[in-house]
Amino acid sequence: MRVVIIGVGTYGDVAPYTGLGARLREAGHEVTIAAHEPYAKLVTEGGLEHLPLPGDPLTALTGSLSISAFKEYGEQLVEGLAGIAERDADLLLLGVAGAPGLHVAEAMGVPSMGVHLQPIEPTGDFPPVLSLFQRSLGRWGNRRAARLAFESPVAGPVLVGLSTKMRAGLGLPPTTPRTLYRRRESMRWPVFHGVSPLVVPRPADWRPGLEITGYWWPLRPRGWQPDxxxxxxxxxxxxxxxxxxxxxxxxxxxxxxxxxxxxxxxxxxxxxxxxxxxxxxxxxxxxxxxxxxxxxxxxxxxxxxxxxxxxxxxxxxxxxxxxxxxxxxxxxxxxxxxxxxxxxxxxxxxxxxxxxxxxxxxxxxxxxxxxxxxxxxxxxxxxxxxxxxxxxxxxxxx
CATH class of the missing domain: 3.40.50.2000 (Glycogen Phosphorylase B;)
Structure with a gap:
């Protein structure tokens, strides 16, 4: 199969996919990793094809977390992700920040799966991993807060606007975050988490299809020797x-x-x-x-x-x-x-x-x-x- 892994983010968000991609290649699949340009060498030195994504995540992260810097980065990213729809691919594997790839897979008519490096699915075991909540809100509160991050336009108005624009550009009908989340859950969209279950035990309240597999270890660059x-x-x-x-x-x-x-x-x-x-x-x-x-x-x-x-x-x-x-x-x-x-x-x-x-x-x-x-x-x-x-x-x- 022709597999595209969407690895949006900085070095640590891309490196684990080189190890996962190498294993898929060994199993006979053609593997491409979509990542920002600064991490092209990281991908190609592992013998995998690199698909460049526009934008610089470090600029967004170091721009005093301003809405304007984040929006500019998001617009560039959405444009780059939409371009994947023009490629020949049989499967998209999506990281957490590559979630807009769900729209791309829908437009292409190909299946997709999550390959997450953070356990963002709703659970009572811990508060949302990618939110401002760092203390437990109780089991009900933890689950509710995490679900709101998926469903609520208030949780990310900039992201929702970019998603709407992306779907229009791909020729897809408009939808809402809540509808997308419910569709994702009703089909038990598979998500694999590249972390050890010894480090993060699989929450018992997760639905079927959410798995914690163990780490995907990054490849060393070919021929690397220590200085x-x-x-x-x-x-x-x-x-x-x-x-x-x-x-x-x-x-x-x-x-x-x-x-x-x-x-x-x-x-x-x-x-x-x-x-x-x-x-x-x-x-x-x-x-x-x-x-x-x-x-x-x-x-x-x-x-x-x-x-x-x-x-x-x-x-x-x-x-x-x-x-x-x-x-x-x-x-x-x-x-x-x-x-x-x-x-x-x-x-x-x-x-x-x-x-x-x-x-x-x-x-x-x-x-x-x-x-x-x-x-x-x-x-x-x-x-x-x-x-x-x-x-x-x-x-x-x-």
Whole structure:
């Protein structure tokens, strides 16, 4: 089958689909990943076809979260997604942010399935993952709030307007978010979640067709080798701590880097930083660019990160303690899971991050052996899972 995976977002929203796409290719399918231009190399180095999507998600995320920046990005994105309807494809696999692909699949007359990296389906087990609600609203309240995010035009008027425009451009009749959601539920639209059920147990109140499969591990770039400077740094002393703040780090690289260096010195730790600046900061701190987390994380003593879903999974797989520094969106949810699993001390919301707080959390993660013991036990079980297999089986059945 000709499969198009729609991976909208930044690096962490695209990388897991390279691993999933490779498994589908091994099963005999033709795989294309639609992603923004900055992540083309990530896709093609995995031997998969890249379909460029217009717009820059980082601009929308760093534009002070303004409605105008978000709307401009959304308009570009919708135009790019609508263009997929002109391709020859037999199946669309949609990430959370690629949900408008449902309209594209309808226009093409082909099936679609969800391949989500966040558990956004309504449940009483936890509050909506992609909302401002970070505390439980009770089982009924949690479910109701999550469902409103799907059904209510008030929840996202900009998105609803873009969806209406998109359907008109595709020659589809107008509809409402509530109608779309009810249609999706009545047909038990399948959604596979690329996260371990050990990290997020499948909610018992989910309907059939919603599955948590296990992680889809990103591919390493073909022929990748570690920079000799990084390799020599790792070998030159005790295992360092890793500190990284994800795709947004480049916006204030100098400030974030200085904060991390001061924290590492207070904690008496060596460090590898992914905070936007590269090169030697001192004898015991090295700044790096993109380095495969599956190679780097097992070589460090702790991982302090923004709690993006992919970075969270990589840390779990590596079996090292975490320090959770969530920034936005789904990141507080993943931070809460790391704490609940006992592999991280109390999270530090990014807006409250200081060198002293980061140093204290790093020291706790490194010196308390219980964090490492629990992390290693969890890693052994998660690494044994095959998260891609259920998706491949579902595609083969089509």
């Amino acid at each position: 000799p400077v990084l390799r020599d740094f790792l070998a030159s002393g005790p295992a360092p701590a890793f500190v990284g703040f994800g795709s947004l780090a480049g916006a204030r690289a100098e400030e974030y880097t200085e904060l991390a260096v001061r924290a590492l010195r207070r904690a008496g730790l060596r460090g590898v930083l992914q905070t936007g600046l590269r090169g030697r900061m001192s004898d015991d701190v090295l700044g790096v660019g993109d380095v495969p987390h599956d190679w780097l994380f097992p070589r460090v003593t702790a991982v302090a990160h923004h709690c993006g879903g992919g970075t969270t999974g990589a840390g779990v797989r590596a079996g090292v303690p975490a320090v959770a520094v969530p920034v936005m969106n789904d990141q507080p949810f993943w931070a809460s899971r790391l704490m609940a699993l006992g592999v991280a001390p109390a999270a530090i919301p990014f807006r409250r991050l200081t060198p002293a707080r980061l140093a204290a959390a790093l020291s706790a993660a490194v010196t308390d052996p219980a964090y490492r013991q629990r992390a290693q036990a969890l890693s052994a079980r998660v690494s044994a899972e095959d998260g891609a297999a259920p998706v491949v089986e579902a595609v083969n059945r089509l």
